[in-house]
Amino acid sequence: MAWADFCAEVLDCRDPSAVVLVFEPTIDWGVTLFQRPQHMAMALGRKGCIVLYRTTGDGVGGVRAIAPNVWLVGTPEITALEGAVWCVYSTASLSSPAQMAGRRQHGRVVYEYIDHIDAAISGSQAEVQRLLALKTAACSGQADYLVASARVLYEELSALAPDKPVAYIANGVDVGHFRDGRDRAAALPERFVGFRRRYRTLVGYFGAVAPWLWFDMMSQLAGHMPEFGFVYIGPDYGGCAGKLPRSPNVLYMGAVDYNVLPAYAGQFDVCFIPFSPGTIARSTSPLKLYEYFALEKPVVVTAEMQECTAFAEVFSGADLPTLISAIGAAALAGETPSYREAVLKLANLNTWDLRAEAYLEVLRQ
Secondary structure (H helix, E strand, O other), rough: HHHHHHHHHOOOOOOOOOEEEEEOOOOOOOOOOOOOHHHHHHHHHHHEEEEEEEEEOOOOOEEEEEEOEEEEOOHHHHHHHHOOOOEEOOOOOOOHHHHHHHHHHOOOOEEOOOOOOHHHOOOOOOHHHHHHHHHHHHHHHHHOOOEEEHEEEEEEEEHHHHOOOOOEEEOOOOOHHHHHHHHHHHHOHHHHHHHHHOOOOEEEOOOOOOOEHHHHHHHHHHHHHEEEEEEOOOOOOHHHHHHHHOOOOEEEEEEOOOOOOHHHHOOOOOEOOOEEEOHHHHHOOOOHHHHHOOOOOOOOOOOOHHHOOOOOOOOOEHHHHHHHHHHHHHHHHOOOHHHHHHHHHHHOOEEEHHHHHHHHHHHHH
16 A cells, blocks of 8 residues: 555544554564564554554565554655654664654654674674664663563663663563464475484474574584484574584574474474573573473573573573483473473463563553
């Protein structure tokens, strides 16, 4: 639709109580990894909000419906919109302090701090400086609301903006997506199926194959646990797939479409999140943690992943012996019905719909 038609047919006809939210550009909708912005947009749409998701690379020149109450917007005409809530992520690809200030003149601004700002994530020191300036502006008064996805990030924002309320809203899960039978219905490639057959216990990871993974430890684990199969699924960021272990018991499947991801992960016996020790590990709220829970799978993480180890059901290790022990204990726990029931309950307590309700509560304040 053209922007003028969308305004006339949708915005002007909406329920007056419906909140209009604009997600500033951060990641395109059609990326391989379905991430927090897309999930939160859809959950807010289910809550009756009108969500306008700005995009630069999805082939949208005007406005296109993508989910209930969620629209992709590819036209700059949206910047003249009055009265909206503008959602600016700490990873926003085009936002600046001046732009944020301009948005506040026409509506309200939410700043979401979702990742430690680091060149390993952002790509360059110049980008790091831009994002740091954006965070400083948000904490200095250019944002009306501050939201953090991890406790470490929450504490950082609280210290930078002591006079502003800060909300902690972790990542979540679309439980239905991982429990609707996709793991039984989808046909998997023989390369994966054959690998699965060779190992009684399959340890799996899905997500970005990126600089923050602990590649050296992953290699040591593969070498010391030859009876276990290790599967890594996800897009290659910056050539990091070349750092994966080169071992007969390691399989890299590359990127897998989100729609069939449950079919692969449903074959895992133990789910793994091997972030390298450091600030990124301590400040990350992994979506995959809750997605693993929804699959009723035991989870092993590296010890500094505080958002994960906060759950007693999660196994962790800080070095080779403790990670070997954690993987073995997790494999046994995964065979226990009471454990599987416990992690499924955790998934149901951490849905995106509950996260969206917490988000709306922030706006009501």
